[in-house]
Amino acid sequence: MAVLPESDAFGAMCRDYHEHGEAFEVVERDDGFLNLPGGPEVYFTTPEEWDDLDHTAVEWAEGHVLDVGCGPGRHALELQQRGHDVTGIDLSPGAMAVARDRGVEDVRECDVVDAGGLDEQFDTALMLGNNFGLVGSAERAPEILGALADATTSDAALVASSMDPTMTDEQVHLDYHERNRANGRLPGRVRIRTRYRRYVGEWHDYLHVAPDTMRELVDDTPWTVVDVEQQGPHYVAKLRPA
Amino acid sequence: MAVLPESDAFGAMCRDYHEHGEAFEVVERDDGFLNLPGGPEVYFTTPEEWDDLDHTAVEWAEGHVLDVGCGPGRHALELQQRGHDVTGIDLSPGAMAVARDRGVEDVRECDVVDAGGLDEQFDTALMLGNNFGLVGSAERAPEILGALADATTSDAALVASSMDPTMTDEQVHLDYHERNRANGRLPGRVRIRTRYRRYVGEWHDYLHVAPDTMRELVDDTPWTVVDVEQQGPHYVAKLRPA
Numbered sequence: 354m355a356v357l358p359e360s361d362a363f364g365a366m367c368r369d370y371h372e373h374g375e376a377f378e379v380v381e382r383d384d385g386f387l388n389l390p391g392g393p394e395v396y397f398t399t400p401e402e403w404d405d406l407d408h409t410a411v412e413w414a415e416g417h418v419l420d421v422g423c424g425p426g427r428h429a430l431e432l433q434q435r436g437h438d439v440t441g442i443d444l445s446p447g448a449m450a451v452a453r454d455r456g457v458e459d460v461r462e463c464d465v466v467d468a469g470g471l472d473e474q475f476d477t478a479l480m481l482g483n484n485f486g487l488v489g490s491a492e493r494a495p496e497i498l499g500a501l502a503d504a505t506t507s508d509a510a511l512v513a514s515s516m517d518p519t520m521t522d523e524q525v526h527l528d529y530h531e532r533n534r535a536n537g538r539l540p541g542r543v544r545i546r547t548r549y550r551r552y553v554g555e556w557h558d559y560l561h562v563a564p565d566t567m568r569e570l571v572d573d574t575p576w577t578v579v580d581v582e583q584q585g586p587h588y589v590a591k592l593r594p595a
Numbered sequence: 596m597a598v599l600p601e602s603d604a605f606g607a608m609c610r611d612y613h614e615h616g617e618a619f620e621v622v623e624r625d626d627g628f629l630n631l632p633g634g635p636e637v638y639f640t641t642p643e644e645w646d647d648l649d650h651t652a653v654e655w656a657e658g659h660v661l662d663v664g665c666g667p668g669r670h671a672l673e674l675q676q677r678g679h680d681v682t683g684i685d686l687s688p689g690a691m692a693v694a695r696d697r698g699v700e701d702v703r704e705c706d707v708v709d710a711g712g713l714d715e716q717f718d719t720a721l722m723l724g725n726n727f728g729l730v731g732s733a734e735r736a737p738e739i740l741g742a743l744a745d746a747t748t749s750d751a752a753l754v755a756s757s758m759d760p761t762m763t764d765e766q767v768h769l770d771y772h773e774r775n776r777a778n779g780r781l782p783g784r785v786r787i788r789t790r791y792r793r794y795v796g797e798w799h800d801y802l803h804v805a806p807d808t809m810r811e812l813v814d815d816t817p818w819t820v821v822d823v824e825q826q827g828p829h830y831v832a833k834l835r836p837a
Contacts, residue, residue, distance in 0.1 A: 377631045379621055386793045389619045389631075525793050551628045551767050 362552035364447015416476025426452035469503025485513035502575035517563035604794035606689015658718025668694035711745025727755035744817035759805035
């Protein structure tokens with residue numbers, strides 16, 4: 354694999370785990386909170402290891418699928434197995450190279466906000482692994498979700514997973530939510546970056562929302578929530594053009 | 596346990612692992628390199644899980660033992676089992692509380708450089724778990740090792756473990772060593788801090804040296820190396836008053 358930029362912490366982690374079976378994932382939040390969310394293992398799980406929500410998400414997919422933030426391709430690979438055409442988009446050179454090496458047939462470097470410019474109309478857009486969070490903030494959500502409307506057919510499905518950030522009793526998170534509210538932000542907006550060895554990802558906004566908040570958020574967009582399956586704080590939602 | 600200061604990242608990690616069986620250890624080096632050295636598990640291992648070097652170290656201990664940087668007390672507990680009086684010193688409130696809770700009978704807050712002021716003369720000083728590194732740098736080593744001579748009897752043993760930093764082929768470490776040399780430092784001097792959740796330890800110097808470098812370093816001190824047992828880059832050395 355080509356040398357990765359020092360900002361591709363996520364990709365370097367994926368590459369090392371893919372090549373050597375060993376790596377770690379550290380996520381740093383802008384209040385200094387470090388977390389090891391689940392390790393690279395999670396991004397390489399096979400369907401036998403998935404929870405019900407991942408299975409539901411894959412079953413909800415229809416036709417030609419756009420996998421937003423596909424990473425090393427765990428969902429894309431399973432969808433290909435099931436006969437779908439899949440286009441994965443990501444921004445991490447390392448993750449994209451690993452996805453290709455693992456057999457994802459169509460992986461492209463593309464920001465979700467530019468998805469409308471892809472030369473295809475997809476039947477499904479996936480935002481899995483909490484990737485509804487890529488909308489970043491309440492303010493930015495309409496632009497991102499609009500781009501996904503542009504990228505998809507008029508009766509497409511948008512299948513998105515997220516988690517209810519308020520289902521925690523940890524003071525460090527409650528404090529973070531409170532600061533967000535005091536600054537006019539949704540409580541689950543996190544500003545984070547990935548770190549791995551000497552690789553330091555760029556700070557970016559990521560948004561966790563409860564199902565009801567997702568419903569309110571998409572009110573201003575071409576989408577409406579038609580189904581939700583939830584387990585504890587985690588859930589997957591199916592959206593359709595409004 | 597009392598609330599820990601935000602700088603006690605090591606102690607908070609020990610506390611959470613002790614209380615909930617779950618925590619992680621992130622060590623950040625001053626070049627931005629993040630590492631997960633071995634996790635809190637290592638500090639809680641029992642003799643059945645140890646490698647030969649830990650067993651040798653414990654067998655080399657004589658009489659009343661001073662355990663420098665005892666952490667949650669894995670060596671101290673085994674030495675007590677074997678009938679030794681043990682005094683553990685550490686600077687982490689969290690680690691000291693855990694050590695006491697696990698049964699280490701005499702744990703004191705004391706910097707190694709102040710060990711000469713303890714109101715006892717020890718037969719053995721231990722610097723295990725790479726804790727020879729607490730000498731910090733070539734310049735500081737004589738002061739630290741002098742303090743340990745003051746704290747011990749005239750025929751004491753100093754049992755210290757370290758690792759040969761040059762036994763690596765990883766470019767990120769070789770680059771770090773080279774920068775050290777260019778700045779007149781030993782290659783294995785690392786400036787590091789522990790991070791855990793929102794806890795951020797203080798930056799401190801830690802020194803990894805090959806056995807021959809240890810021999811040279813102690814030339815200026817009251818000690819001489821009389822025995823070394825090595826496995827790969829790791830080793831334990833026994834020192835005696837010169």
